Amino acid sequence: MITIQHPVSFSADYPLKRLGPADNLLFFDIETTGFSPASSSLYLIGCIFYDSSAACWTLIQWFSDSPEAEPECLEAFFSMTREKTVLVHFNGDTFDLPYLAGRARHYGIPFDLSHTESIDIFRRIRPCRKLLGMDSMKLSAVEQFLGISREDRYTGGQLIQVYTDYLTSQSPARLHLLLLHNEDDLKGMAAILPVLSYPDMLRDGGTFSESRLLSPEETESFGESPVLQMDFTGSWHLPVPLSHTVSGAKLSFRDSSIRCLIPLYRGCLKYFFPDYENYYYLPAEDMAVHKSVGAYVAKSARKKATARTCYTKKEGLFIPQPKRIWEPEFREEYGSPVSYAAWTPELLSDPEKASDYLKLLLEQI
Template sequence: MITIQNPLTFTSSYPPKRLGAISDLLFFDIETTGFSGDYASVYLIGCVWHDGNTWILTQYFAETRDAEEEVLDAFFALLRTKRILVHFNGDGFDIPFLTKRCVFYKKDWNFEAVESFDIYKKIRPLKKLLGLENLKQKSIERFLGIAREDKYNGGQLIEVYGEYLQTHSELLKHLLILHNEDDLKGMPQILPILAYPDFLTGDFSFKGSESRDIPYADGNSEKHLLLHYESPVSLTSGFQFSIGDLELSAEGNRLTLDLPLYSGELKRFYSDYENYYYMIYEDCAIHKSVGQYVDRSARKKATAKTCYTRAAGLFVPQPLLADGTPMWHECLKADYKSKQLFVPYSEQLFTDPETAVLYLHNYLRELSL
């Protein structure tokens, strides 16, 4: 086994200490000869860790096929000194792969004593929001403006490693080491991407609301309500995203929720429809205590679909709470099967900052962050 160790300097707008104590962190990435630990081997494990003074990049390289076991022993010996394992999709690939290799060598090494922090899992819900083409590490690096030297991917390097085992070419070794090194250097550098889930799931303070008329070419206009929020987390790049008809826009530490107000008529449905009559000519329901005095030819028993009254005006889209109930008791919708709920608009709806923040979080929950 060859051990390569060098000090590492990197700057990041996302402090690694947000993941845990610096001394507890171990970033890692592996290179393998295949996709399953049942029959393929690991030939390189790279790590980034802090020795109390500086960051260190350590790589354990199997220069022969017989060196894999030694690579595993060296990695797990280092892992034993750490508490938080940081990686990119390691839960899906690296950790299961190494676990199988330990079983193959009848080793009792495992990951039970460390907490797993998978950057990939944290950012997976952000793919559409940030307009990412895919969730590969190189794509995240491009989004954040990070350049790397190597031009290969792990699959392409399998043949390179096979050729290296036959020739022990220093050039081939350099290619293998460089790819893993760039993955490791890139991992701390992509930490700023974590500011986005932190931003969207963190504490917001409500900064007020404003109404705005959006004109159309035909002379008509649509009234919008803009809710403004502020986060303790600041983003390096802003974004815009739609949740249904709603628009989210963020820049720096500010977020705005743009709500188109529905203007027109909606229906207020009643669940106890057995207590109502449907008025055939008025197209609405009234309680039986009143409906009993209406001519029988003008009424019939209400059903779940016909038990409603109608209301006209301006309405605000209404989200559901985590338990599936509406945020406000009063809710209306266009038709019985409509999923979008509304509440009558008034300036008093968002005078309470806690209500305004709860409103935002219930819509952000749809991003599954």
């Protein structure tokens, strides 16, 4: 086994403390001769970690310079995970970690990763696929989304041939090529970390800052409906501005802010009383009244209310809400999926409820 270790420049435009303490982080990537641990072998494991004694980020690579050296590489990696317990990778939950486990079992090497935390960048951003507008979530697609230009001269299949040639020739040039490719992949992991700001944003939401009621003239794309503008700020920072429409609302994401444009409903909606057994429905007035009041109405002018007819009506402006945040709730008809709250500026006097409203919208992305 050949071990290479030296300091590297490793800076990320993303707060690493969101992943864990720097001393615990271990960024890693593996190189193999195939996809199945049953019919291929591991020839390189590369890691970047923070060396607190030297106060710098350090690259370490374990290279299998012969087929017999593979178990040493595995043992060296598992030994490091006893101290570095936060494993950061791209698609490692699906490939790298199961592959390492399979090769360890092949050699009868004991290992235990139950004490580690696995942070798979691919898995974290996958729920954001619709928001990011990406057809593919491959590493190259993520780099393209972030505007990262990285020329990868060799495919995985070509590198397998380079490794095969190395085993025969022991060529330093081929070794350098294999090590450099792995190092570039690891450094590239730091470059794509800002993409994690999108799942951070969807999870954390934002803090309500201000609102404004816009006239139809200011928002032509919404037709004649008045539009409520709500602004939020967050502790995350998005590398690429985006916009998305959900439940009729337009959300714009930029830097550390979210702007929501929510078309309000103007018209007549119904509030349905929950205890309809205690109400009469008055067909002429198209409304329900409590039995204590309905007792004074002629029997011919009243009916026992049902869940569908036990309502009172209200005219005005209403804000749609995917789930109940503000009360009372109004609906177009009984059982309508969307509920509304009567709009008044005081509705947003509680900033926590405004932030809860944003989270409901983000959950639908």
